[in-house]
Amino acid sequence: MPTLINGKEVSEKIQQEIAAEVEQLIKAGKRKPHLAAVLVGNDPASQTYVNSKIKTCEKVGFTSSLVRFDENVTETELLKKIEEMNEDAGLDGYIVQLPLPKHISEQKVIEAVKPSKDVDGFHPINVGRLVLNLPTYISATPYGIVHLLEYYKIETQGKHCVVIGRSNIVGTPMSILMAKNTPLANCTVTLCHSKTKNLKEHTLQADIVIAAIGRPNFVTGDMVKQGAVVIDVGINRVTSTETKSGFKLVGDVKFDEVAPKCSFITPVPGGVGPMTIASLLKNTLLAAKKEIYK
Ligand code: NDP
Numbered sequence: 001m002p003t004l005i006n007g008k009e010v011s012e013k014i015q016q017e018i019a020a021e022v023e024q025l026i027k028a029g030k031r032k033p034h035l036a037a038v039l040v041g042n043d044p045a046s047q048t049y050v051n052s053k054i055k056t057c058e059k060v061g062f063t064s065s066l067v068r069f070d071e072n073v074t075e076t077e078l079l080k081k082i083e084e085m086n087e088d089a090g091l092d093g094y095i096v097q098l099p100l101p102k103h104i105s106e107q108k109v110i111e112a113v114k115p116s117k118d119v120d121g122f123h124p125i126n127v128g129r130l131v132l133n134l135p136t137y138i139s140a141t142p143y144g145i146v147h148l149l150e151y152y153k154i155e156t157q158g159k160h161c162v163v164i165g166r167s168n169i170v171g172t173p174m175s176i177l178m179a180k181n182t183p184l185a186n187c188t189v190t191l192c193h194s195k196t197k198n199l200k201e202h203t204l205q206a207d208i209v210i211a212a213i214g215r216p217n218f219v220t221g222d223m224v225k226q227g228a229v230v231i232d233v234g235i236n237r238v239t240s241t242e243t244k245s246g247f248k249l250v251g252d253v254k255f256d257e258v259a260p261k262c263s264f265i266t267p268v269p270g271g272v273g274p275m276t277i278a279s280l281l282k283n284t285l286l287a288a289k290k291e292i293y294k
Pocket residue numbers: 141164165166167168169170171192193194195196199212213214215233234235236272273274276
């Protein structure tokens with residue numbers, strides 16, 4: 001049977017390390033790192049994500065704040081608030097929870113965030129710095145996956161990694177990270193998407209499969225070779241008769257079929273998800289210590 005990658009445990013460890021660093025900062029007379037989240041509207045999934053980010057901030061000793069807007073807020077009002085947050089010396093980093101209502105341009109908002117406070121790592125300058133191997137805030141989900149591979153000492157050098165999905169926030173930065181010339185990467189990377197022909201031919205070649213598609217149970221047992229490492233990024237809400245709520249969360253990987261073939265696999269929930277928050281806090285600590293932008 002495969003080793004189950006326990007993202008909750010690794011995330012807890014990272015949070016403890018961050019909390020210890022916060023104590024050191026305070027001992028040195030500095031203030032607590034401060035992360036803010038901007039939430040527009042009432043999307044239940046977004047509210048859950050933001051609440052758990054705030055709760056984890058408190059746990060590690062950060063200051064956190066929540067800026068809420070009604071879903072009818074205008075783009076101009078939102079951009080004005082972003083401008084204020086950019087200039088707020090008491091704020092180290094902030095995120096604007098996506099998705100935003102259709103009348104607001106996400107790209108405009110992403111580009112309005114000051115790169116030095118962009119702890120989500122979505123600003124074109126930070127993405128460009130990632131591509132060029134310069135210090136940057138790495139997008140939280142891919143960064144969390146790199147931590148998981150490192151923690152479980154999963155060999156990546158010279159391995160073939162197939163990433164399925166090429167979104168700006170997961171698939172694309174993931175493929176860049178895995179191809180980097182560093183001991184924690186050095187993979188040969190294939191980036192697949194909805195126009196990829198014969199996807200299974202690619203995934204069957206993979207030593208490491210990273211699925212970030214957003215389709216429940218998409219990766220099946222016949223698509224994965226024996227001994228592969230499988231990282232499931234997907235969070236899909238499906239109807240279920242097994243839960244009181246009538247819903248449950250499943251990944252992009254058909255776990256029961258794929259797991260028996262794997263050397264390592266992440267469950268959903270409890271795999272990649274908890275790492276995303278840990279990485280966001282890591283980026284905020286870097287911002288507070290001015291390690292990326294002086
Ligand atoms: P997007 O919808 O932005 O991107 C999905 C990608 O999958 C696209 O590149 C798309 O291709 C590709 N795709 C869709 N259908 C197929 C197909 N049939 N074959 C091959 N590729 C396909 O999603 P995200 O990247 O934002 O998220 C992916 C999943 O990860 C979601 O379930 C999301 O909820 C989850 N997620 C989890 C996080 C966590 O913390 N664990 C954080 C962020 C996301 P194309 O580009 O051609 O359209």
